Every structure is written in C-alpha cells, then in structure tokens.
Amino acid sequence: MNHWLMKSEPDTFSIEDLDRVGIEPWNGVRNYQARNMIRDQMHSGDLAFFYHSSCAIPAIAGIMEITSEAYPDSTAFDFSSPYYDPQSTAQNPRWYVVDVRFLRRLNRPITLQELKSHPALLDLPLLRRGNRLSVMPVKAQQWKYILSLE
DNA sequence: GCCAACGTTGGC
DNA sequence: GCCAACGTTGGC
Numbered sequence: 625m626n627h628w629l630m631k632s633e634p635d636t637f638s639i640e641d642l643d644r645v646g647i648e649p650w651n652g653v654r655n656y657q658a659r660n661m662i663r664d665q666m667h668s669g670d671l672a673f674f675y676h677s678s679c680a681i682p683a684i685a686g687i688m689e690i691t692s693e694a695y696p697d698s699t700a701f702d703f704s705s706p707y708y709d710p711q712s713t714a715q716n717p718r719w720y721v722v723d724v725r726f727l728r729r730l731n732r733p734i735t736l737q738e739l740k741s742h743p744a745l746l747d748l749p750l751l752r753r754g755n756r757l758s759v760m761p762v763k764a765q766q767w768k769y770i771l772s773l774e
Numbered sequence: 775g776c777c778a779a780c781g782t783t784g785g786c
Numbered sequence: 787g788c789c790a791a792c793g794t795t796g797g798c
Contacts, residue, residue: 631796655781678796736797754779756795 626665627762628672629684629750630724639674639686642726647691649721651699652707658759663694663720665761672724673762673770675750676733683733684770692723731774744769 630650632638642648653659670690676683696717699707712718739745749760762770 633796657781682797754795756780758795 626667626670627764627767628661628666628670628690629675629748629760629762630672630688631675631677631758633678634676634685635679638676639726639729642674642686642688642724643729645726647723647725649697650724651697651721653697653721653758654707654709654719655756655758658757659718659720661759661761662722666690666694666722668692668722671727671767673767677758681733682736684730684739685733686729687727688724689727690722691725694720694722697721734770734773738773739770742769742773 634640637648650662653662668691672688672690673684674686674688676685696714697707697712697719698721699705700709700712700717700719701714702708707719709718736750739748740751745751745766748762748766749755749757
C-alpha cells in the first residue's frame with residue numbers, strides 16, 4: 625500500500641467538503657508528473673493526506689482513502705468546466721482521476737511551518753524547494769512520523 | 775500583491 | 787532539440 629499527499633485549495637475543495645460528500649473523484653490534476661502517479665502508481669486502498677494549499681495556514685488537514693483505480697477525468701471533456709481540455713478525448717484521454725473517500729480530519733491541522741521544523745521530514749517532496757506537484761508520494765516512515773505529531 | 779521556481783509552448 | 791517567453795503555483 626502506498627501513501628500520498630494531495631493538495632487542494634480549501635476555497636475550491638476542502639476537507640470539510642470531502643467530509644460532506646463522502647466520496648469524490650479527485651479531478652482537475654493537469655500536470656503530467658502528477659497524472660502519471662495517479663494513473664500508474666495509485667491503487668485502491670492507498671491512504672493520502674489532504675493538504676490545504678494557497679490559504680492563510682497551509683497544513684495537512686485530514687486523511688482520505690483511495691477507493692478506485694485511475695479512470696479518465698470527465699471534467700476534461702466538459703466544455704463548461706474550468707478544467708476543460710480539448711486535447712483530451714474519450715478515445716484518448718489525457719487526464720485521470722481516482723476516487724477518494726473521507727476517513728477523518730486530523731485532531732489538529734499540522735501546518736507547513738511545523739512540518740518544516742522536523743529534520744526527519746527533510747526529504748518530504750512537499751518541503752523541497754520549488755516543489756509544485758499537487759500529488760506526491762509519502763514514505764511509510766514519513767507517514768507514521770507525521771501522524772505521531774498529531 | 776509579490777515573486778521565486780518551475781512547467782509548457784512554440785519558433786527556429 | 788534548444789531555449790526564450792509566457793503561464794501557473796503557492797508561500798509569504
């Protein structure tokens with residue numbers, strides 16, 4: 625089983641929103657490296673941190689479970705969607721989603737600032753300079769460590 | 775709002 | 787295939 629960290633802007637889709645809907649396709653990823661991880665490495669049963677980005681206090685806010693294998697991102701086909709991409713077709717889809725299920729919020733958000741203060745997390749992709757991936761792997765050891773901060 | 779860092783595009 | 791220009795991300 626793999627562990628992940630997935631970013632979302634809470635103004636667009638927050639951990640509270642996921643709690644409300646329960647299960648949701650993680651759509652709108654438009655970066656090839658992130659796409660490849662979704663499509664090739666994510667599997668049903670994997671766990672992921674829900675990370676709030678581009679907000680007042682960037683932080684890991686909760687935990688979700690991947691509940692499907694990858695399948696084409698239908699928002700890429702939707703003319704009215706902000707994620708519409710005419711280059712992606714049903715015959716040859718360019719972008720993929722997995723379904724994610726709300727598991728729980730963390731007892732307290734673990735902020736980016738706090739994560740940065742732990743040498744054990746130095747090679748967490750989130751903390752590496754200039755990293756803008758919206759989906760990134762978390763090692764099992766890092767996962768455990770982060771949860772121990774809770 | 776600023777800006778560093780990175781990804782993508784497109785001319786050549 | 788190179789690389790300059792441009793767009794986007796995301797912390798601050």
